Amino acid sequence: xxxxxxxxxxxxxxxxxxxxxxxxxxxxxxxxxxxxxxxxxxxxxxxxxxxxxxxxxxxxxxxxxxxxxxxxxxxxxxxxxxxxxxxxxxxxxxxxxxxxxxxxxxxxxxxxxxxxxxxxxxxxxxxxxxxxxxxxxxxxxxxxxxxxxxxxxxxxxxxxxxxxxxxxxxxxxxxxxxxxx
Numbered sequence: 001x002x003x004x005x006x007x008x009x010x011x012x013x014x015x016x017x018x019x020x021x022x023x024x025x026x027x028x029x030x031x032x033x034x035x036x037x038x039x040x041x042x043x044x045x046x047x048x049x050x051x052x053x054x055x056x057x058x059x060x061x062x063x064x065x066x067x068x069x070x071x072x073x074x075x076x077x078x079x080x081x082x083x084x085x086x087x088x089x090x091x092x093x094x095x096x097x098x099x100x101x102x103x104x105x106x107x108x109x110x111x112x113x114x115x116x117x118x119x120x121x122x123x124x125x126x127x128x129x130x131x132x133x134x135x136x137x138x139x140x141x142x143x144x145x146x147x148x149x150x151x152x153x154x155x156x157x158x159x160x161x162x163x164x165x166x167x168x169x170x171x172x173x174x175x176x177x178x179x180x181x
Contacts, residue, residue, distance in 0.1 A: 024102060065104055089106070131151070
């Protein structure tokens with residue numbers, strides 16, 4: 001006897017007017033007052049699957065996408081860069097409807113570090129009992145605790161070795177390792 005499971009293939013179709021702001025481009029009104037609401041003509045990109053008319057009118061704020069505050073955009077981390085204090089360009093998408101291009105570049109700090117995961121693992125393996133791994137990654141307070149308690153009584157040593165080896169513990173500035181182990 002065979003048991004057959006039927007999974008419903010019902011997927012809710014997205015109306016084009018409800019598409020994400022990153023999936024559309026809205027026309028520019030040069031006469032609108034900054035940050036006021038106006039009616040704009042928006043068009044959904046061809047790559048988006050949706051139902052209904054692909055061009056429609058929508059009430060949006062009179063602000064260019066690149067002018068949105070940081071909390072209203074989603075930027076990819078800049079990892080194809082040289083770690084420094086200089087700004088680099090990152091690709092960003094809006095989270096709110098806005099005028100103009102919905103994919104734009106914005107200044108961001110490089111998210112790649114000069115810290116090596118191989119060095120962090122070796123330090124954790126051989127000198128982790130003295131907190132060298134935490135000092136190397138920039139966690140100075142925890143490193144001092146591990147130094148005073150000889151690796152957090154052995155338990156901190158083992159936990160940190162596991163966290164670094166599997167990539168759960170990285171540099172304190174939230175940057176990414178340039179290579180994977």
